[in-house]
Amino acid sequence: MSAREKILGAVRAALRDVDPSTVPARPAARRTPPPDREKLVRRFLERVADYQATVLRCAAADLAAEIARALPPTGVVVPAGLEWSVPGSRDGDQVTDRELDQVSAVLTTATVAIAETGTLVLDHGPGQGRRALTLVPDRHVCVVRADQIVADVPDAIARLDPARPTTWISGPSATSDIELNRVEGVHGPRHLTVIVADR
Amino acid sequence: MSRTFVGMPAFPEAAHRALGNQQLRANLGHATSTIREKRAKVVAEVPDWEDLRRAGAAIKDDALLHLDEHLVRLEEQLTSRGVVVHWARDAAEACALVAGVARDHQVEEVVKVKSMATGEIGLNEALEREGIAAWETDLAELIVQLGDDLPSHILVPAIHRNRTEIRDIFATAMGAAGRPAPADLTDDPARLAEAARLHLREKFLRARMAVTGANFAVADSGTLVVVESEGNGRMCLTLPEVLVAVVGIEKVVPTWRDLDVLLRLLPRSATGERMNPYTSTWTGIAPGDGPQEMHVVLLDNGRTRALADEVGRQALRCIRCSACLNVCPVYERTGGHAYGSVYPGPIGAILNPLLRGVGVDDQVDSLPYASSLCGACYEVCPVRIDIPEVLVELRAQVVDAHRGRRHGASERLGMRTAARVLRSGRRLAAVEWLGGRLPMPRRLGPLTAWTRERDLPRPARRSFRRWWRREGGAR
Numbered sequence: 001m002s003a004r005e006k007i008l009g010a011v012r013a014a015l016r017d018v019d020p021s022t023v024p025a026r027p028a029a030r031r032t033p034p035p036d037r038e039k040l041v042r043r044f045l046e047r048v049a050d051y052q053a054t055v056l057r058c059a060a061a062d063l064a065a066e067i068a069r070a071l072p073p074t075g076v077v078v079p080a081g082l083e084w085s086v087p088g089s090r091d092g093d094q095v096t097d098r099e100l101d102q103v104s105a106v107l108t109t110a111t112v113a114i115a116e117t118g119t120l121v122l123d124h125g126p127g128q129g130r131r132a133l134t135l136v137p138d139r140h141v142c143v144v145r146a147d148q149i150v151a152d153v154p155d156a157i158a159r160l161d162p163a164r165p166t167t168w169i170s171g172p173s174a175t176s177d178i179e180l181n182r183v184e185g186v187h188g189p190r191h192l193t194v195i196v197a198d199r
Numbered sequence: 200m201s202r203t204f205v206g207m208p209a210f211p212e213a214a215h216r217a218l219g220n221q222q223l224r225a226n227l228g229h230a231t232s233t234i235r236e237k238r239a240k241v242v243a244e245v246p247d248w249e250d251l252r253r254a255g256a257a258i259k260d261d262a263l264l265h266l267d268e269h270l271v272r273l274e275e276q277l278t279s280r281g282v283v284v285h286w287a288r289d290a291a292e293a294c295a296l297v298a299g300v301a302r303d304h305q306v307e308e309v310v311k312v313k314s315m316a317t318g319e320i321g322l323n324e325a326l327e328r329e330g331i332a333a334w335e336t337d338l339a340e341l342i343v344q345l346g347d348d349l350p351s352h353i354l355v356p357a358i359h360r361n362r363t364e365i366r367d368i369f370a371t372a373m374g375a376a377g378r379p380a381p382a383d384l385t386d387d388p389a390r391l392a393e394a395a396r397l398h399l400r401e402k403f404l405r406a407r408m409a410v411t412g413a414n415f416a417v418a419d420s421g422t423l424v425v426v427e428s429e430g431n432g433r434m435c436l437t438l439p440e441v442l443v444a445v446v447g448i449e450k451v452v453p454t455w456r457d458l459d460v461l462l463r464l465l466p467r468s469a470t471g472e473r474m475n476p477y478t479s480t481w482t483g484i485a486p487g488d489g490p491q492e493m494h495v496v497l498l499d500n501g502r503t504r505a506l507a508d509e510v511g512r513q514a515l516r517c518i519r520c521s522a523c524l525n526v527c528p529v530y531e532r533t534g535g536h537a538y539g540s541v542y543p544g545p546i547g548a549i550l551n552p553l554l555r556g557v558g559v560d561d562q563v564d565s566l567p568y569a570s571s572l573c574g575a576c577y578e579v580c581p582v583r584i585d586i587p588e589v590l591v592e593l594r595a596q597v598v599d600a601h602r603g604r605r606h607g608a609s610e611r612l613g614m615r616t617a618a619r620v621l622r623s624g625r626r627l628a629a630v631e632w633l634g635g636r637l638p639m640p641r642r643l644g645p646l647t648a649w650t651r652e653r654d655l656p657r658p659a660r661r662s663f664r665r666w667w668r669r670e671g672g673a674r
Contacts, residue, residue: 002286003285003286003287003288003292004286006288007270007286007288007448007497007499007503008267008270008271010499010503011266011267011270011448011503011506012267013503013507014503014504014506014507014512015264015266015267015506017509018264020265022264023261024256024257024258024260024261024264025257026253026254026257026258027250027253027254027257029250029254030246030247030250047473050473051476097404097438098404101400101404114474116473117466117473117474118473118474119474124485124488130487130488130489131433131436131437131479131488131489132437132438132488132489135430135433135434135437136438152463153459153462153463154459154460156459157455157456157458157459157462158456158459162417162420162422162455162480162482163420163482164482164485165479165480165481165482165485165488165489166478166479166480166481167433167477167478167479168462168474168477168478168479168480169476169477170472170473170474170475170476170477171476172476173428173429173430173476173477174428174429174476175338175392175428175429176234176355176428176470176472177337177338177339177342177355177357177428177429178338178362178365178388178391178392179226179229179230179233179361179362179388180230180231180233180234180237180355180358180470181233181388182470182472183388183389183392184389185389185392185393185396186338186392186395186396186428186429186430186431187336187395187396187399187400187403187429187430187431187433187434188429188430188433188476188477189430
């Protein structure tokens with residue numbers, strides 16, 4: 001008998017006392033009315049700033065200028081499918097993972113953002129690029145549309161497609177491993193800039 | 200360059216030694232009080248925290264009570280996404296499977312995401328015997344590995360080290376493992392984190408194979424989830440060509456939607472943050488992004504034994520947050536090494552005996568007694584594991600397993616005598632009368648083992664029942 005059959009057999013034997021129709025009762029999720037958009041945006045910005053990230057907010061018309069200000073003048077990569085062009089930037093698809101180590105910054109969008117926890121979620125589709133792109137460079141500038149901000153984790157889970165790889169980012173890379181205090185700046189990007197664009 | 204817990208003394212002896220280490224007690228007291236405050240603050244922000252805990256417990260129970268169905272579903276989903284699924288009954292099988300993948304790709308080193316399951320099975324030592332270097336990339340695991348030390352906490356295995364000790368370990372040991380620490384390294388935590396960044400960067404960029412665990416494995420989608428802080432996990436999950444995940448069978452959750460509860464419970468309970476810096480989810484192979492060969496090893500190693508224990512199976516709900524360690528008055532004073540396992544603290548005191556069985560190893564059998572049963576662990580547990588209930592059940596199992604052995608004889612005699620006395624009002628009155636008058640000896644013959652660590656209260660000179668009679672309370 002294979003290890004698989006033995007383990008599944010042991011699981012079934014272990015659960016002999018359990019009525020197979022047992023469904024553990026879950027408390028109903030509390031449904032609070034969604035706060036208005038402005039409150040969500042403000043909460044999101046405040047929570048991201050708590051993580052020592054840089055936060056900016058601008059009107060759609062000013063976005064290109066804000067992006068230019070947030071990025072260094074050279075050494076920028078961008079993913080395919082980005083709706084803004086960055087003069088002098090390189091196409092992320094043409095840069096190897098090892099070369100990304102020599103890159104200064106990457107500019108992407110996000111799929112959804114969570115106000116309660118100050119989290120960006122990327123699903124690495126167009127405008128976001130493969131996962132290494134937002135990992136190896138030391139600076140990540142991420143543009144979020146105000147209407148992408150949701151209240152809490154359940155709203156984000158509901159919007160995401162589990163078939164896609166997702167990366168949840170809450171502030172710059174950090175660790176709590178030295179005396180359990182949070183210190184920013186370990187392996188991921190040490191600098192995170194989040195720009196919220198109003199429509 | 201790795202040690203194991205093999206040959207650790209039983210808890211009372213190990214704890215006694217640890218209590219004599221002033222530096223350890225100072226480091227632990229500082230770290231656990233910091234994290235307790237942070238957790239309390241972010242938990243208080245969530246208005247429906249108790250409902251969330253109940254939902255977390257129900258999700259994990261649902262997974263465990265139908266574990267066979269969920270495992271089969273998980274396997275189907277993983278396979279359909281190009282992942283090779285292996286099953287391992289014990290540590291030796293799991294280690295052999297991982298080593299086999301490494302040999303197939305002729306790698307001499309692997310980079311590792313922090314993983315409790317691979318610590319439990321001794322994977323690093325097994326790979327080392329095959330001539331394969333396993334590099335820990337989590338900061339705390341790196342500190343433990345470079346310091347030739349043992350882990351002492353689930354979330355922060357180097358919690359027993361302060362910044363000065365960490366600086367010394369980095370300065371001394373980094374050079375032998377790769378890029379040396381900067382010559383002017385100080386004990387500033389930001390500088391220490393930077394030293395780890397520089398040391399590991401070349402390993403991330405060079406490694407062809409990574410080994411990870413998983414915080415959750417979603418049955419209905421085949422998604423694995425890794426929750427982390429530093430980005431070392433993302434590096435390992437993204438840059439190498441081959442990825443092997445060693446996943447305990449109890450990590451299964453039924454559906455993707457279940458993550459909405461668990462991803463709210465875990466960060467607040469673990470590091471006391473609203474959200475940890477990075478969480479990665481992936482569902483098999485993503486063409487053109489990340490490793491293009493993936494293996495999952497589904498690990499039993501005692502989990503089906505624990506599942507068969509009707510009281511103890513709730514321990515398999517554990518999501519490894521460490522909140523129970525941080526509030527435990529015993530853990531805070533003895534530290535994690537005294538528990539002799541990668542799973543220390545209150546959860547370790549039940550998980551180790553459940554995974555390994557009682558009546559076989561005295562060290563394991565001593566763990567259910569490593570508690571004052573104060574219940575703080577149960578109150579903070581995000582999935583409501585009633586640790587005191589399981590501790591008491593396991594104590595009964597340990598006593599049963601030792602029945603008839605010599606060193607239980609005096610305890611049995613004491614219990615039998617107590618039963619005779621307590622069964623009769625007359626006998627109890629006589630003993631109370633006597634106890635109120637006899638001088639209290641410091642050593643009570645066969646009871647010395649009990650009184651050495653506990654104060655024996657002096658009986659009242661007049662028993663309650665005599666007082667009651669005299670006051671006419673019976674009328």
